[in-house]
Amino acid sequence: MFNCSFSSMGPRAACAVLGVLIGCGGEVDPDAAIAKVNETNIQRLSNLYFAYQMKHDWRGPNEEAAFKDFIRHYAPRKLERIGIDPDAIDAIFVSERDGQPFQIRYSVVGSPMGSSEPVVFEKAGVGGKRMVGFLNMEQREVDGREYNDLWEGKTPVGQSTRD
Amino acid sequence: MPRLDKTRSAAFTLIELLVVVAIIGVLVALLLPAVQSAREAARRSECINGLRQLGIGALNFESSQGVFPTAGGPVALFTNPNEQARASYGIEGASWMYQLLPFIEQGNLYALRSGNGGSAVGFVDTGLSENRVPVFNCPARSGRFATIGTEVYALGDYAGVLASWNDGRWTQFEYRDTAPPLKRNGMSEEEVVWTGILVKGGQVDKRHDPPRVWEFAKVDFAAIEDGASNTILLAEKAAESKNWTVTRASPWPYWEVYGYYTGADWPVMRMFGARILGEASPNREVGVLGDDEVRAHVAPGGTSHEFGFGSAHPGVFNAVFGDGSVHVLSNSADLLILDQLGKRADGSLLGPEQL
Numbered sequence: 001m002f003n004c005s006f007s008s009m010g011p012r013a014a015c016a017v018l019g020v021l022i023g024c025g026g027e028v029d030p031d032a033a034i035a036k037v038n039e040t041n042i043q044r045l046s047n048l049y050f051a052y053q054m055k056h057d058w059r060g061p062n063e064e065a066a067f068k069d070f071i072r073h074y075a076p077r078k079l080e081r082i083g084i085d086p087d088a089i090d091a092i093f094v095s096e097r098d099g100q101p102f103q104i105r106y107s108v109v110g111s112p113m114g115s116s117e118p119v120v121f122e123k124a125g126v127g128g129k130r131m132v133g134f135l136n137m138e139q140r141e142v143d144g145r146e147y148n149d150l151w152e153g154k155t156p157v158g159q160s161t162r163d
Numbered sequence: 164m165p166r167l168d169k170t171r172s173a174a175f176t177l178i179e180l181l182v183v184v185a186i187i188g189v190l191v192a193l194l195l196p197a198v199q200s201a202r203e204a205a206r207r208s209e210c211i212n213g214l215r216q217l218g219i220g221a222l223n224f225e226s227s228q229g230v231f232p233t234a235g236g237p238v239a240l241f242t243n244p245n246e247q248a249r250a251s252y253g254i255e256g257a258s259w260m261y262q263l264l265p266f267i268e269q270g271n272l273y274a275l276r277s278g279n280g281g282s283a284v285g286f287v288d289t290g291l292s293e294n295r296v297p298v299f300n301c302p303a304r305s306g307r308f309a310t311i312g313t314e315v316y317a318l319g320d321y322a323g324v325l326a327s328w329n330d331g332r333w334t335q336f337e338y339r340d341t342a343p344p345l346k347r348n349g350m351s352e353e354e355v356v357w358t359g360i361l362v363k364g365g366q367v368d369k370r371h372d373p374p375r376v377w378e379f380a381k382v383d384f385a386a387i388e389d390g391a392s393n394t395i396l397l398a399e400k401a402a403e404s405k406n407w408t409v410t411r412a413s414p415w416p417y418w419e420v421y422g423y424y425t426g427a428d429w430p431v432m433r434m435f436g437a438r439i440l441g442e443a444s445p446n447r448e449v450g451v452l453g454d455d456e457v458r459a460h461v462a463p464g465g466t467s468h469e470f471g472f473g474s475a476h477p478g479v480f481n482a483v484f485g486d487g488s489v490h491v492l493s494n495s496a497d498l499l500i501l502d503q504l505g506k507r508a509d510g511s512l513l514g515p516e517q518l
Contacts, residue, residue, distance in 0.1 A: 028306035028408055030293065030315045037310050037410060047312035054242050054287070054312075073282065074313075082313055112239045113338065114415030136413035137312065162338070162417045163328075163429075163470065 031081050037137060038082035041092045045102060045120045046133030047082070048074070048092075053110040053135075060108040060119065064093075067104070097131065098124040105151065110135055113162055118150040203303070207476050210301040210320075210399070211489050217298060217321065217397055218483035220266035221259075221360075230381035231396075231485075232262035233364035234323055234357070235426035238417075239340040240367065247285030248277045252376050254364035256340075257286070258431040260299060260319060261424045267298055286424050292316050299423055301399060303475035304454070309409035309420050316422030318409065322400040322433040322472070323361030324505030327498075329436055329444035330355065338417075338428055340367045344377050353379045358506045360387060360396050360485050363427035388508035391485030393515070395505045398482035398492075400433045401473030404454040406466055414462045418469040433472050435505055437498035451480060451494040451501070472501075482515075490515045 038044045052061050052070050061067035068089055071079070076086040084092055094101050100123035108117045120133035129141035132150055142150065149155045175183070224232050233255055240246045240256030250256055257276075264273035275291040278284030286292040293308070293315035300307055300320045307318040326333060332355040334347035344366040345352045357363045357379060365378040380386070387394050402419075409416045418429040425431055436449025447459065449471035458467035473494065474480035483489045485507075492501070496518040503511040504518075 028308075030308050030310065033308070033408065033410060034310045034313070034315050038313065044313075050312040051314070055244070057244060058242075075283065075288065078313060112242055113417055114412050116413060134413075136415070137411065138413055162415065163335070163468070 034081060035083060040139070041094065041096055042102065042120050042122070042131055042133040042139050043137070044082055044084060044092050045104070046135060046139070047137065049104075049108075049119045050110065050115075050135050050137075053108075053115075054112075058110045058112065060106060060110065062107045064104065064106075067106075068093075095122045095124075095131070097126050098122055100124045103151070105153070108135070118155075121147065121151060203476065206301070206303040207479075207481070207491075210303060210474075210476070211481050211491070213298045213301065214321065214397060214399075214481050214483040215487065215489050216267055217263065218487040218489065220263045221396060222487050223266045224263060225383065227266075230383045231360050232259040233379075233381060233427070234259055234361040234432050235261075235424075235428070236364050237340050237366060238338045238421070238426045238428040240426050241286065241421050241424065243340055243369070245369075247288075252365075252367045252369075252374060254367070254376065254378055256364070256367075256426050257424045258426055259323060259361050260296075260431060261286075264296075267296075269296060272296065286421075287314055292422055292424055296423065301475060301481075304402065304404075304407055306408045307402070309416065309422060311409070311412050311416075311420055316420060318402075318407075318419050319423050319431065320399055320402065320474075321397045322431055323397055324359040324395050325432050325434040326356050326358040326506065327434050327436045327449075327502045328446045328470075329438045329448065330502075331439070333446075336363065336427070337366055338426075341370050342366070343368055343375070344379075353377075357427075358509070360391075360394055360507055361432065382507065386507060387485055389506065389511060390514075392488060393504065393511075393513060394485045394507050395482050395501075396485045398433075398472045399474040399476075399480040401452045401469045401471045402454060402475075403452075403458055403467045403469070404475065407454075409466075411466060414466065416466060429470060434470055435498050435501035436471060437502040439499070448498065450498065451492075451496070453477065453494060484515065488515075490518075492518055 038047055048071055071089050079086045103121040103123055105119050108119055114136055116134050116136040118132045118134050122130040130147050131139055131141050133139045221231055235258035236254050236256035245251045246256045275289045283289050295317045309316045309318055332350050334345050334352050334355055336352045336356045337345045360382050362382055363379055368375040409419050434449055438444045438448040452473035454475040460468050472480055478494050479491050482492055500513055500517055503509055503513050
């Protein structure tokens with residue numbers, strides 16, 4: 001005989017039915033959502049580059065010291081929610097994949113309507129492919145030729161289009 | 164007399180359990196549509212109340228300032244360093260939503276922009292742009308925010324009305340703060356785009372020293388020649404349900420970002436893009452769309468560019484008119500009439516009763 005006591009099943013079943021009826025759940029947590037687009041150091045650094053541009057009339061930092069100084073003065077609460085220890089800023093300048101410091105293109109100009117300029121580059125990469133971080137929140141692995149073109153700014157960057 | 168078996172009586176057989184589950188299933192199936200319809204009615208009613216509050220807020224603004232709030236300035240002002248703590252070009256760069264805050268009992272949020280005396284000023288650093296204001300959102304939608312880079316932007320559900328981009332005289336409008344107002348055939352965006360109650364405050368070209376500023380004429384009751392009760396102030400804007408939350412910056416989601424306080428731009432202003440028969444309209448028609456309806460213009464990555472109005476309510480959307488009255492309008496209402504109702508002085512004799 002299948003033994004099923006209402007004392008254990010009843011409340012759960014009632015909760016499930018009630019849940020369907022009143023429609024609980026479904027709210028998305030903004031902090032969790034922003035953490036999701038800042039999971040790796042290359043994501044964080046590219047996004048912080050965009051944040052720097054936003055605060056500086058859409059001009060990127062002209063050197064590493066200026067970039068680091070900006071991050072040090074960034075709101076600690078905002079750094080923590082994207083997984084950065086405000087007391088260990090240097091750590092995000094290193095790729096988790098190859099353990100090497102990133103190479104960064106400085107003084108890149110952006111736009112309030114977004115930009116797809118490449119700004120953060122892995123030095124060594126993995127398996128012959130190196131990761132590049134763009135200002136449009138995308139990252140992708142590229143081969144040596146494309147890497148050089150992106151680094152030298154030779155690849156045409158799509159202009160932000162809008163109506 | 165047989166003895167009662169206490170162990171047996173405390174348990175159900177599988178058959179009994181299945182019967183109970185089936186009965187519950189039938190009951191739920193009967194109840195669910197009624198409950199969901201009651202929930203939708205409650206949400207629609209809450210949405211109407213929110214719009215009514217915004218309408219009253221706009222009327223109180225008019226009583227206090229003598230004019231309606233502006234739509235805001237060019238969107239680039241949102242990030243202009245000079246504009247962070249306060250409007251600094253003689254025009255308010257922030258949207259009508261920011262301007263209404265003190266009139267909807269959100270004075271503390273309004274004050275956040277000026278900062279706390281430290282380095283945190285403006286909309287982003289102070290957290291103002293990520294702070295959700297319930298009255299700016301329809302309860303039928305949820306999770307309305309954008310996560311762009313390192314920042315969160317709360318996204319609104321209501322918008323003022325621009326002219327249709329299928330109007331023969333239509334020009335674009337300028338979003339940069341480094342250019343004069345856009346013109347076409349000698350007609351400025353002020354005349355052909357900003358034809359509703361909420362109009363752009365003006366345009367800034369900061370390449371000059373001092374910056375060149377074009378202040379557009381503000382709208383008072385006298386300027387609403389068609390009558391405030393015949394002109395739409397705000398309505399629910401279109402947002403595809405799968406894109407309620409914006410998590411991508413490619414393509415740049417200019418129709419939602421930077422949220423509530425973006426200047427006079429698509430996040431806070433929309434159009435009834437009616438195509439006029441017989442005219443060579445260059446742009447596609449912008450219908451009123453439900454949140455689950457298929458979009459005609461979908462960019463790579465599946466994001467839809469939104470220019471129009473719409474809602475999550477089945478078949479209808481809510482609009483508040485210039486006199487503060489709220490009307491429930493059909494999604495299939497004539498776009499030309501809606502476009503005319505959005506214009507304050509087009510000479511039309513139409514009112515909401517024509518829909």
